[in-house]
Amino acid sequence: MPSQSPAPAASLRRSPFGTAPGGAAVACWTLDSGTGVRAEVLDHGATLRGLHVPDPAGRTEDVVLGLPALADYLADQPYLGAVVGRYANRIAYGRFTLDGQAHLIPPNDRGHALHGGPDGFHRRGWQAAPAADNGPDTAALRLTLHSPDGDMGFPGALDVEVVYRLTAAGTLSVDYRARADRATHVNLTNHAYFNLAGAGRGDILGHTLRLDSDGYLPVTAEAVPLGPVAPTAGSAFDFGRARTIGERIGDRDRQLADAGGYDHCWTLAAPEPGGAPRRAARLDDPGSGRCMEVWTTEPGIQVYTGNALDGSLTGPAGRPYPRHGAVCLETQHFPDSPNRPEYPATVLRPGEVYVSRTEFRFPHLGAPSTAAAVADGSSEASRADGSDV
Structure with a gap:
């Protein structure tokens, strides 16, 4: 009886991607599942530059919008694939008061702070290295960043860790x-x-x-929440059953007209017992047969339908990115939470650990559609002492 070949092992490799202003080398790290899925991550902005996924017939496409060269990422571009922070989404007027002290974040989005300010984490060089404690069926990359006290107006020094993991089943997880x-x-x-x-x-x-x-959270014309959660039932925001993104994107609805499409936060149910991720979204492309599920520990998901894309950006394959050429499914806390005590809290205090996990699963590849095991301390619900980041 002929012996069977062992399954290909997952792997991680590093390749140069250019030199940042100031002379720092930037690398592109490729996480390979060994079973057909590959992710590309830059240590500039901890950016997911590419995610190559087979369709049911085995034809592979990059399903994430990326850019050809480092110079394209250094130029003005809409946060393609980046980790954004300290505060993803908007803070009204860039202002909040914490423990009686007022803080101002530089506004860069119609008078409001967006994604941590104009020099947020998406523009930083991160330290990158292979993540330890992974078996042969997982490729993992650990990125770290130190944000000093007063960075973009935020109080306190912050040490951040982001770990990308890609399993043989094709699941890409991001732990923060x-x-x-x-x-x-x-x-x-x-x-x-x-x-x-x-x-x-x-x-x-x-x-x-x-x-x-x-x-979901209705917003002002400047995309800041008006306040209370609104029910989606019967509205253009009702995706409780699967329907096409374009079905009602053109409705005569001021929420859609002001944004040019969807750019709103949907609220999610409480996390699973023990803080395990639960499903937030499922996206399907009928043409290719690819489907993706988003699982998370976060209380919200911002859906943005690429309303500002206009064909001026071109990907590594030379194809332009048209309006509505992609959709963002950003798992997060609610926008403007620092000014909204009724929203889930986003305060992190000394001695606590901020932890969050999001998974991108591809059921058409045969990956499980149930909650995966989560490493100790990786649930968002835990804000307690843990190992150093």
Whole structure:
């Protein structure tokens, strides 16, 4: 009886990607599942530059919008694939008061702070190295960043760790951890733009989306929450059953008209017992047969339909990114939480550990659609003493 070949092992490799202003070398790290899925991560901005996923017939496409060269990431661009922080999404007027002291974050989005300010984490060089304690079926990359006291106006020094893991089943997980030496606000997410047909292959209006949510946050014309959660039932924001993104994106609804599409936070149910991730969204592309589920420990998910894409950005394959050419599914706490005591809290105090986990699963590859085991201390619900980041 002929012997069977061992399954390919997952792997991680580093390749140069250019030199940042100031002379620091920037690298692209490739996480290979060994079974057909590959992720590319830059240590500039802890950026997910590419995610190559086979369709059911084995044809592989990069389903994340990326850019050809480092110079493109250093230029003005809409956070493609970056980890954004200290505070993802908007803080009204860039102002908040914490423990009786007022703080001002530089506004860069219609008078409000967006994604941590103009020099947020998406523009930083992160320290990168292979993550330890992974078996042969997982490739993992650990990125760390020190944010000093007063960085972009935020109080306290913050040490951040982001770990990307890619398993043989094709699941890409992102784990976030942070510690502060003074009370501060923390809200981290990844700003990847997804097109399951392939980056630059048309728009995503024909993709179907289901959100495990029955409420969302209506916003002002400047995209800051008005306040209370609104029910989605019967509205253009009702994705409680799967339907195409384009079905009602053109409704005569001021929420859609002001944003040019969807750019809103949907609220999610409480985390699973023990803080394990629960499903937040499922995205399907009928044309390619690819589907993706987003699982998270976070209380919200911001859906952004690439309303400002206009074809001026071109990907590594030479294809332009048109309007609605991708959708962002950003797991996070609610926008403007520092000014909204009724929202889930985003304060991190000394001695606590900020922890959050998001998983991108691809059921058409046969990956499980149940809650995966989560490493100790990786749930968002835990804000307690842990190992150093």
